[in-house]
Amino acid sequence: MSRPTVNDVARVANVSLSTVDRVLNGRDGVRKVTQERVRAAMAQLGFERDIMAANLSRQRIYNIHFVIPDGPNSFMRNLAAELETHARIARRDRTEITVTLVPPFDGRGLAAALRQARAAGADGVVMVATESAEVRQAVSELRAAEIQVVTLVSDLSASARGYFVGIDNVSAGRTAAGLLGRFCQGRAGRIAIVAGSMLVRDHVERRLGFEQVMHAEFSELGLLPPVEGGDEAARVDALLTNVLRENSDIVGVYNLGGGNHGLRAALDRIDVAARPRVVVHELTAQTRAALQDGVFDAVLQQDIHKEVASALVIMRNLIEAVPIDARTGLIHTEIFLRDNLP
Amino acid sequence: MSRPTVNDVARVANVSLSTVDRVLNGRDGVRKVTQERVRAAMAQLGFERDIMAANLSRQRIYNIHFVIPDGPNSFMRNLAAELETHARIARRDRTEITVTLVPPFDGRGLAAALRQARAAGADGVVMVATESAEVRQAVSELRAAEIQVVTLVSDLSASARGYFVGIDNVSAGRTAAGLLGRFCQGRAGRIAIVAGSMLVRDHVERRLGFEQVMHAEFSELGLLPPVEGGDEAARVDALLTNVLRENSDIVGVYNLGGGNHGLRAALDRIDVAARPRVVVHELTAQTRAALQDGVFDAVLQQDIHKEVASALVIMRNLIEAVPIDARTGLIHTEIFLRDNLP
DNA sequence: CCGTATTTGAGCAACGTACATCAAAAATTG
DNA sequence: CAATTTTTGATGTACGTTGCTCAAATACGG
Numbered sequence: 001m002s003r004p005t006v007n008d009v010a011r012v013a014n015v016s017l018s019t020v021d022r023v024l025n026g027r028d029g030v031r032k033v034t035q036e037r038v039r040a041a042m043a044q045l046g047f048e049r050d051i052m053a054a055n056l057s058r059q060r061i062y063n064i065h066f067v068i069p070d071g072p073n074s075f076m077r078n079l080a081a082e083l084e085t086h087a088r089i090a091r092r093d094r095t096e097i098t099v100t101l102v103p104p105f106d107g108r109g110l111a112a113a114l115r116q117a118r119a120a121g122a123d124g125v126v127m128v129a130t131e132s133a134e135v136r137q138a139v140s141e142l143r144a145a146e147i148q149v150v151t152l153v154s155d156l157s158a159s160a161r162g163y164f165v166g167i168d169n170v171s172a173g174r175t176a177a178g179l180l181g182r183f184c185q186g187r188a189g190r191i192a193i194v195a196g197s198m199l200v201r202d203h204v205e206r207r208l209g210f211e212q213v214m215h216a217e218f219s220e221l222g223l224l225p226p227v228e229g230g231d232e233a234a235r236v237d238a239l240l241t242n243v244l245r246e247n248s249d250i251v252g253v254y255n256l257g258g259g260n261h262g263l264r265a266a267l268d269r270i271d272v273a274a275r276p277r278v279v280v281h282e283l284t285a286q287t288r289a290a291l292q293d294g295v296f297d298a299v300l301q302q303d304i305h306k307e308v309a310s311a312l313v314i315m316r317n318l319i320e321a322v323p324i325d326a327r328t329g330l331i332h333t334e335i336f337l338r339d340n341l342p
Numbered sequence: 343m344s345r346p347t348v349n350d351v352a353r354v355a356n357v358s359l360s361t362v363d364r365v366l367n368g369r370d371g372v373r374k375v376t377q378e379r380v381r382a383a384m385a386q387l388g389f390e391r392d393i394m395a396a397n398l399s400r401q402r403i404y405n406i407h408f409v410i411p412d413g414p415n416s417f418m419r420n421l422a423a424e425l426e427t428h429a430r431i432a433r434r435d436r437t438e439i440t441v442t443l444v445p446p447f448d449g450r451g452l453a454a455a456l457r458q459a460r461a462a463g464a465d466g467v468v469m470v471a472t473e474s475a476e477v478r479q480a481v482s483e484l485r486a487a488e489i490q491v492v493t494l495v496s497d498l499s500a501s502a503r504g505y506f507v508g509i510d511n512v513s514a515g516r517t518a519a520g521l522l523g524r525f526c527q528g529r530a531g532r533i534a535i536v537a538g539s540m541l542v543r544d545h546v547e548r549r550l551g552f553e554q555v556m557h558a559e560f561s562e563l564g565l566l567p568p569v570e571g572g573d574e575a576a577r578v579d580a581l582l583t584n585v586l587r588e589n590s591d592i593v594g595v596y597n598l599g600g601g602n603h604g605l606r607a608a609l610d611r612i613d614v615a616a617r618p619r620v621v622v623h624e625l626t627a628q629t630r631a632a633l634q635d636g637v638f639d640a641v642l643q644q645d646i647h648k649e650v651a652s653a654l655v656i657m658r659n660l661i662e663a664v665p666i667d668a669r670t671g672l673i674h675t676e677i678f679l680r681d682n683l684p
Numbered sequence: 685c686c687g688t689a690t691t692t693g694a695g696c697a698a699c700g701t702a703c704a705t706c707a708a709a710a711a712t713t714g
Numbered sequence: 715c716a717a718t719t720t721t722t723g724a725t726g727t728a729c730g731t732t733g734c735t736c737a738a739a740t741a742c743g744g
Contacts, residue, residue: 342672
């Protein structure tokens with residue numbers, strides 16, 4: 001009827017409770033034969049250790065460190081706020097959340113923070129990754145120390161980390177192209193791409209996906225090479241204004257980075273009828289207004305709340321060595337039109 | 343340092359453990375003055391009862407019944423499969439999941455199943471709602487019996503249930519219109535709407551949202567009244583074939599219900615150049631293929647896995663009387679183009 | 685076959701809460 | 715103020731697991 005307990009296992013295996021405990025917790029001093037007998041009994045009964053009772057007994061609290069970029073970036077600030085919320089909720093589940101802010105795009109600083117998390121006795125570390133040799137080194141030290149590592153939003157190139165939680169940026173770029181291509185249907189002309197920096201991984205991936213689809217499906221629309229605005233509104237404004245002046249046949253714009261405010265400023269300055277279709281990332285007060293005013297046509301967005309929640313679930317499962325449902329980490333890129341704004 | 347326990351509360355309130363227990367669990371025989379003293383101590387310490395220890399002690403298992411429509415509808419079959427998966431995982435959290443299948447679009451059958459869940463001693467019921475007086479009646483009986491009710495995928499009109507988990511179907515309809523309108527840009531003609539049944543709220547709401555946006559933003563495109571195919575492929579095929587024959591100016595089709603297989607069959611029979619733009623719901627093997635072949639242009643999708651997970655979280659919080667984060671139940675409508683298929 | 689090393693068993697306290705019982709203290713009533 | 719009722723305290727057991735100690739049983743080497 002109800003779940004089998006260690007006592008049931010002991011009875012079936014015909015050993016004492018102590019022996020079951022020794023096997024269950026990997027203590028030594030148990031002959032292989034006996035170990036096998038115990039394991040067989042567990043399998044036969046379908047025994048699963050009651051994690052809650054176990055945690056209660058050993059007074060376990062999960063110590064999870066988040067290491068995220070500091071700075072003016074609105075996305076990261078939202079992330080930090082989100083973590084405050086989760087910290088309160090998580091306490092009920094014996095989970096203590098610690099947040100460390102590091103300078104953005106600074107591999108050395110990030111690596112130092114990772115080492116510090118380890119020194120502070122973290123059970124797991126969730127990080128927004130910056131690509132760097134030092135970071136990869138620090139991560140493998142963490143893993144060597146049996147500390148779980150999950151990357152959030154921005155991944156580390158393969159292998160190193162245990163899991164990644166975030167959107168598929170190649171797919172996001174493809175989505176942008178699919179939408180923009182269809183929105184520009186029937187018009188002849190070219191597409192302008194605005195990026196933040198080709199040094200960050202998400203932007204590279206978005207561009208890749210965007211160009212894949214544009215070439216394959218909408219080859220009648222020409223593609224201008226991306227301009228890099230460093231996610232700064234003023235530079236985006238200047239660059240795009242320049243592009244629009246020098247190319248009179250721009251029918252679509254994709255901004256795969258930040259600085260949307262400047263993008264809108266540039267668009268506002270040209271004739272309404274001549275305005276291109278526009279797809280951008282990140283739903284903010286500004287992009288929302290631009291959608292409503294019909295200046296932007298679609299905004300792609302990732303749900304930070306869900307990302308943090310997923311990261312926590314995955315972290316706990318990693319620590320408890322419970323199998324992880326692959327779908328947990330997959331965050332879908334949300335698409336907002338003026339018609340489905342929340 | 344660590345969380346305050348009942349013992350701490352007792353010490354601070356200067357009463358015995360028994361008295362704290364009486365207050366905490368609402369047993370009587372405690373003077374109001376003393377009750378207040380205990381509550382004050384709990385507030386002062388920020389005491390929160392350790393739910394895991396409590397559950398361990400009282401041997402609580404959460405008994406959650408899912409009542410979902412039976413039948414050929416692929417969406418509902420996926421739901422059922424999803425529940426199998428969650429049932430295994432949930433057992434680890436002292437949660438027993440029971441699934442009852444009922445005939446689709448049948449208020450009476452649903453109401454009966456709800457009463458049966460109550461008789462079976464459910465702590466909470468998660469249902470895919472069908473609008474009907476009997477259902478509303480059965481739901482209020484459940485609530486009177488302190489059984490929590492959460493609606494999934496399709497809601498009940500206000501008030502009755504405790505929570506709704508699913509996408510915002512009005513918004514989904516609006517999204518469909520926003521996409522289809524933009525996809526049909528430049529073409530003159532009318533839009534056909536295919537529904538399952540106007541007895542289920544999700545279909546009603548999708549239609550509502552769709553027509554809102556169509557009238558407001560794409561009034562140059564005429565709207566045909568919806569045909570109801572009962573989510574059955576054969577009927578959808580027949581109905582749409584008929585609509586297409588009688589109206590030569592169909593430039594777009596929105597299927598807000600099931601039976602996409604029939605829809606595709608009908609479209610396959612007409613000339614490629616004359617085919618309308620198509621937006622449907624539910625990503626399946628068939629709709630995926632239709633996207634890839636360019637027969638469908640967009641598929642709207644709700645993530646059943648996340649919905650079930652959210653429903654379980656909310657259910658537990660309801661039962662434990664823990665405050666619920668409003669965002670937990672909000673499921674974003676995913677949009678798939680051929681370009682971002684997973 | 686004895687001595688030593690290893691393996692196993694038995695028992696207990698703890699984790700934070702629930703719940704029951706009985707006795708003691710306090711409040712209320714007549 | 716005694717009798718009664720109500721409120722409070724003290725104590726014990728339980729939930730399923732951890733982790734400890736100490737003794738008993740068993741295996742192993744010479």
